[in-house]
Amino acid sequence: MRLGGRLAAAIEVLDDIERRHRPAADGLKDWGLSHRFAGAGDRAAIGNIVYDALRRKRSAGWLLGDETSRALGFGALLLEWNQSAAALNQALDGDKFAPEPLSADELKAIAERNLTDAPDVVRADSPDWCAPLLERAFGADWVEEGAALAARPPLDIRVNTLKADRDRVIAELEGTRAAPTALAPHGVRIPPIDGSGRHPNVQAEPAFQKGWFEVQDEGSQLAAELAGAVPGMQVLDYCAGAGGKTLALSAAMENRGQIFAHDSEKARLAPMFDRLRRSDNRNVQVVSKPSELSGLTGHMDLVLIDAPCTGSGTWRRRPDAKWRLTQRQLDVRKAEQSAILDAASAYVKPGGLMVYITCSVFDEENADQVEAFLGRDKAFASVDHVALWNSRFPGKEGTVRFGQQGLSLTPARSGTDGFYFAAMRKAG
Secondary structure, three states, X not given: OOHHHHHHHHHHXXXXXXXXXOOHHHHHHHHHHHOOOOOHHHHHHHHHHHHHHHHOHHHHHHHHOOOOHHHHHHHHHHHHOOOOHHHHXXXXXXXXXXXXXXXXXXXXXXXXXXXXHOOHHHHOOOOHHHHHHHHHHHHHHHHHHHHHOOOOOOEEEEEOOOOOOHHHHHHXXXXXXXXXXXXXXXXXXXXXXXXXXXOOOHHHOXXXXXXXXXXXXXXXXXXXXXXXXXXXXXXXXXXOOOOHHHHXXXXXXXXXXXXXXXXXXXXXXXXXXXXXXXXXXXXXXXXXXXXXXXXXXXXXXXXXXXXXXXXXXXXXXXXXXXXXXOHHHHHHHHHHHHHHHHHHHHXXXXXXXXXEEEOXXXXXXXXXXXXXXXXXXXXXXXXXXXXXXXXXXXXXXXXXXXXXXXXXXXXXXXXXXXXXXXXEXXXX
């Protein structure tokens, strides 16, 4: 397929996503199933246009003076593919599968508009209702942080130190531009793709099949590192999900001590079993029934809460979620987070630590929740997060945002997805 056919397909998928209010991955999958002639390169390019259009929805729409799927598709190519309007029209000329070329009115709008003059909410590529939330979280930097959340993401890997080391994994990934992460001690980063490119399928690598590494954003790796699990501990991962942080904690503990991996929705735990077999993590017990946690009350050295949240920190990877998010969904998450903090705190032993993590950038899900919990339960107190960070990552204070009750990792400041981390010590 030529660029015109790929663009037309992306516009078709964007229309489907908008009409049916569905995830981008579902729309792309259905398009691929009904257009089996499209090769892997075509599907990757179409997916890139779709995701770029969703990441840059506000700025693409502003640039062309419209927010139709057509405008977003063209805008994505102008903003993220280093295309000029003239070059785009030339590329579409003579392609019977291409959409209509840019009209005179569209060309005029593009020529007259410069994103540096756009409203803040457009430059931040944010929904209107989220702009105050971003401004509260980031202050004067909110536009920069919003724009960073609309950029293409890298592909991050955590080396499983039970089986390999970072140099060995990087050598196995030769040709992918893999390099050590800037902060995470066991992380490897493959840079964001360009244009119609695609990330390598690292899960098809023999090294992955042998359990040498897991795909995990550097921010998630840093949160697990800050939790401070050490050999011999008794640990409860209360919202374990598929087990990304569980495996990181287990590796840090060198398979000594015990980790109880729990999630209120049993189905979320299903991928963990294969990951455990592959990675040689042997000190993990998967606990699906709440009743099985009763014997752990008051006995855990560390309770980690990777709380359900809006996922606003992952908008680089899931930009469609940004436009589906509502205030009601935020309110539901806030209620869940409050209840989880209260329930999980019962398992912390005197002198033990409770860690609260989200992949959200909103204070409403982060510092507000921690402050409210500390107000309800006087047995817990916030740790010194500046000292904690410096003990793990000395000389790197400028890469993180510190608040009164925790710290935040962000794309613009840390180069990671957006994460919030807060640690609370229970009185001994």
